[in-house]
Amino acid sequence: MGTLRIGIIGAGGIAAKLHLPEMKTAEGAEVVVLSGRRQSRLETLCRKFDVPHWTNSYEEVIADPKIDGVIIALPHPLHVKYGLMALEAGKHVHMQKPLSTSLDEAEQFVQAAEATDRTVLSLPFVARPHVLAARQLIEEGRLGTLSSAHARFSHGGPEVYYAGIQEILEEEPDDNLWFFDADRADVGALFDMGVYAIAHLVTLMGSVTAVTCRCTTVAKPTRLEDTASLILDFANGGLGTAETGWCDAAKTFEFSIHGTEGKVVSPSLTGELHHYRPSSQTDEDAPQIHEQIDLSGWPVQNSHQHWVECIRQGVHPPLTNARFARHVTEIMLAGLQSSRERTTVPVHSRLEE
Numbered sequence: 001m002g003t004l005r006i007g008i009i010g011a012g013g014i015a016a017k018l019h020l021p022e023m024k025t026a027e028g029a030e031v032v033v034l035s036g037r038r039q040s041r042l043e044t045l046c047r048k049f050d051v052p053h054w055t056n057s058y059e060e061v062i063a064d065p066k067i068d069g070v071i072i073a074l075p076h077p078l079h080v081k082y083g084l085m086a087l088e089a090g091k092h093v094h095m096q097k098p099l100s101t102s103l104d105e106a107e108q109f110v111q112a113a114e115a116t117d118r119t120v121l122s123l124p125f126v127a128r129p130h131v132l133a134a135r136q137l138i139e140e141g142r143l144g145t146l147s148s149a150h151a152r153f154s155h156g157g158p159e160v161y162y163a164g165i166q167e168i169l170e171e172e173p174d175d176n177l178w179f180f181d182a183d184r185a186d187v188g189a190l191f192d193m194g195v196y197a198i199a200h201l202v203t204l205m206g207s208v209t210a211v212t213c214r215c216t217t218v219a220k221p222t223r224l225e226d227t228a229s230l231i232l233d234f235a236n237g238g239l240g241t242a243e244t245g246w247c248d249a250a251k252t253f254e255f256s257i258h259g260t261e262g263k264v265v266s267p268s269l270t271g272e273l274h275h276y277r278p279s280s281q282t283d284e285d286a287p288q289i290h291e292q293i294d295l296s297g298w299p300v301q302n303s304h305q306h307w308v309e310c311i312r313q314g315v316h317p318p319l320t321n322a323r324f325a326r327h328v329t330e331i332m333l334a335g336l337q338s339s340r341e342r343t344t345v346p347v348h349s350r351l352e353e
Helices: 013-023 039-049 058-063 076-088 103-114 129-139 158-169 194-205 303-313 322-341
Strands: 004-009 029-035 053-055 069-072 092-095 120-122 146-154 208-216 227-234 239-245 252-259 263-266 274-278 288-292
Touching: 004 013, 004 058, 013 029, 013 039, 013 069, 013 158, 013 303, 029 039, 029 058, 039 053, 039 158, 058 076, 069 076, 069 303, 076 092, 076 103, 092 303, 103 322, 120 303, 120 322, 129 194, 129 252, 129 263, 146 194, 194 208, 194 227, 194 239, 194 252, 194 322, 208 322, 227 322
Parallel strands: 004 029, 004 069, 029 053, 069 092, 092 120, 146 239
Antiparallel strands: 146 252, 208 227, 227 239, 252 263, 263 274, 274 288
């Protein structure tokens, strides 16, 4: 297999900040075409990231027989539509998060992904060293029986995020962000940032069976939620809490997993993992035994490097695959329903199916 030829559809913020920079680090693959609506953005990004061609047609990229893989970098409601087109055209697919705002669409995508020999990676990417190390500790029984978990992923909001994007795009500030437009974005902070918290908890705790959620709008100029908290019932009997929002100016990316023999904690924004266990089973005031886990033996990859590696191996990613993304999507949709109806909502899909 020679150098993989990759096309990106969508020339907005996520292409500028994530996909194009990370693809520059993916050995054995190159972005050969970028498609989008605005010529000025296309010209700027092609110049900055050495992309030789651009087009205004997403369909042209997907139909090109010389393209091996397609990165879907469009607004949320368009993900599955173009992902399905790319799979039908025989392309490998790198899918932007969230997978969909529709459970029927998410299911269609899973069926298509699992019926093809093409490699499909669905963000968010959780195969980071501290997450993989936490999974190993759990699988080895070092935490005992898992009882509860917590994750929070939140930031200052799309306007803060896009301020940096506009510098990359060499554009003037724009207050008319599609994230805040309920008709264009369809969903708010829960799908934008909460997807990370939920994905990490599912990776470590397993399938979710029910969701109780509250969403609210605290400070942002939108009809969509800018803050959300969820209680998750896991199939293993444990409970989890996931928090998210666009109103956390100090930014938080963290998780902790608790069990009958100890706990692991990943402090916010560090990428570290700490293991705590009791030094006594009879004295609750005895000091904790603390170990910072050595992560040097775990692979350090971004999602695009992992995607290319999986393509060359002819496999789907073991964690960030379409079935995983469908389960996370159902959890988030159940969260919106729970908040709207003030009730607990069941989740029917399982990772193990």
